[in-house]
Amino acid sequence: MELSTLTIHELQRMLREGETTSVAITESVFKRIEAVEDKVHSYITLTEDLAFQQAEQADRNMQSGRGGPLTGIPIALKDIVCTEGTRTTCGSHILENFIPPYDSTVVRKFREAGAVFPGKTNMDEFAMGSSTETSYFGITRNPWDLSKIPGGSSGGSASAVAADECIAAIGSDTGGSIRQPAALCGVVGMKPTYGRVSRYGLIAFASSLDQIGPFSKDVEDCAIMMNAIAGYDPKDSTSVPAEVPDYTRFLSKGIEDWTVGVPKEYFIEGIDPEVLDAVKRAMQVVEDAGAKIIEISLPHSEYCVAVYYVIAPSEASSNLARYDGVRYGFRSREGRDLMEMYKMSRSAGFGDEVKRRIMIGTHSLSSGYYDAYYKKASQVRALLRRDFDEAFRQCDAIIAPVTPTPAFGIGEKMDDPLQMYLCDIFTISCNLAGIPGISVPCGYTKSGLPVGVQFLTGHFEEGKLLQIAAAYERHAEIERRRPEI
């Protein structure tokens, strides 16, 4: 049994009981990376030296009884969270050599918790994409089928967890960028409530939607990760000073007498029959676990993709204005004056998808268009949020598909942005409403690709979310396969 295949809670028990060491776990992880990374390409930057330093320190801390739940655990970081002293590229040429002078709050918390950082994972450039194909640093392949994409934008974190190239990972989710790749790679991925986890140091894509969350091998690990990262941060004005419970306490509670809503708008034409079957089986499991399934309505669902593709690019067009070649990052040396320097640096520094969204966003915010696009989208967003408020008056949680299809082929949707955007049709509304959502593995297609099921709860109800996810996981008894790479 390889240590790299185990979960946080399994390894923690072993570390506590002296059955293994963080150095041994880290060695196992790097051995695995060496074996599969060439094929999968989960990482943009590997930080082996740092990881072993941290592992040695973790072992000393464990020995002197100063270990916590994450001490000595290798956790991969999406290359969108700033790490002091380690380059942070956001998957972009424009930040290829950017070494942040500070740590994001989440990274600081992991350091303090004694975690080990094996490296920074691959992602769609500036988190814009659903396949990790827009990364400047090359594509990531799905560990279950190397001809398929791993999902995105946090594809590297998802594949790293699925391929045992780390024990758990951090991603960010703006429209599904944690839940969608988690589903396509057969791991657990959670987007917390907007404001639950500090965004300080998370390179912004769409500030009103972005949220950091964990990838893990099971729901218990997800709860352990949430315990480490949740909480108010005075450095993030949008983080909320609400009490953070111990999330592991919810895991064994069960869902007897719960009401679980199935949004009728989510069972649309075009959803893959195997995905549909898997989700329907999941609904049955939830019912078997003691919950009542009811149909609910989220009437404004049909607008969510349109609203998202106005709001997210609008915010992005402003958030990405700082990459101008003046203070850091890539600067074209060819411009003859300031304007040319700007244009050439940004033209060469950003990829097509990023440029496409900057243009959409710039247009949506322009005078004369603002009311029709940005303002209207914000109004519809408020309606979407109200849909969920209504729904949660009738049910404790919502069950839904994560993605309309299993992992698709590399290159399949790169020339059709609209098809690519529709990958997030079931995940986007959760970001627009600010509620938490989780993707849990719920089976495999005949060809062996994993499928995920999504649960949603009300604002700051991560406890309940983990409760239903854990109950589902327990009752479903999904066969735990490992990808053959």
Place this chain on the structure above:
Amino acid sequence: MEFEPVIGLEVHAQLLTNTKIFCGCSTRFGEAPNSNTCPICSGMPGVLPVLNKKVVEYTIKMGLATSCHINNINTWARKNYFYPDLPKGYQITQFAEPIAEHGYVDVEINGNKKRIGITRIHIEEDAGKSIHDENQPASYIDLNRAGVPLIEIVSEPDIRSAEEGVGYLRRLHEILVYLGICDGNMEEGSFRCDANISLRPKGQEKFGIRAELKNMNSFRHVHRALEYEIKRQQYILESGGHVVQETRLWDEAQGVTHPMRGKEEAHDYRYFPDPDLVAVHLSDEWIEEIRKTLPELPLAKRERFVAEFDIPLYDAQVLTASRALADYYEEIARKSGKPKIASNWVMGDVLGHLKEDRLEIDESPVSAHSLVSMIGLIEDGTISGKIAKEVFEEMWNTGKEPGTIVEEKGLVQITDTSAIEQAVDDVLATNPTQVNEYRQGKEKLFGFFVGQVMKVTKGKANPKLVNDLLKKKLSEG
């Protein structure tokens, strides 16, 4: 045709907070380039702003002092544009819901009171500075100023002349400085002004086409630039031309305005709500708490000084030019019980010396307390007014108390009639020619005798006694 200028002013005032608006960096002026910077104010990837509460408090003070309505909920927006000294590619400002609106200040122009409306006051962050090296094709960026808090005060287009414009600016300036929220330094840019100016035929409602004026770094510049621009536009309109809507820079050396170089395109700032900041919610309790801390404002103080101390309006204006000066004067006026005499000393000797030595009132070597003692010495006849001037010089130079100086130098006034009589007798005895001439009607020689007696007594003789005795003795002959 007679034209009427329509002027609106936009004032940017830097707030005197210790730290920047969205991070903990110092706002100190004149430090080494980029020394007061951090990942937040230099716009690193991933950073987030956190609002400095002091900035809100200071702005509420200004809003209340200019009779604005304070909005209980106000929000933040991003103003997007590219410029090398704007690190994030946008400025965080207030747009749809500013903190204060609908205020006014009263300005006095040639004895007439005029009320000038304030449309809004909003908070924003300052940008950094671009430094262009003329000797090589390079520019440098200093971000020390990036993120320094500013308030923008936008007037209604109520101003009708350069005088009114400057009067309004001076009023805002003195309020800001009185409140202690801005140092008002125009040269260092902590108080800056842009103007929108257009002309319309007198009696017409509709505004004409306006030009925006920038780069006016003193009240005098503003005055000259507005005057120039009024004439320029008048000339264009009178000769049948059209004013172009554009931004023009004041050129102080040549005394003209120029269109801004490289004619900037009409900017679309793409304002939208800043998703990184939550709305500011202000409780009525906090606003009222701040209202209680407002000092007496210059206009009110001026009127009170005239009424309470019975001094001319002009004196009151001079004495309330700054809060420190007004406090200084008021202490002397009250404690000495001689407000008019106090005003003469402060306006003449104190201000004269301060100017000469380039000192501020709070650096004056002569404290209010010392000046009160000195006025007391004059009043009780210990020293004469003339001696007092000498004592004041000594006080200024040494910082000693007047009583000490009078004692050390033996400057106590001679009020002993016999001693003065002796001196008078001596003077008359040694100047018989003049005595004769005086007695034959050359009365202007009286001053000569006074002078001689003073000389003999080294200025210490009580002048009134000298006068009385001289008159008596000269008429006796």
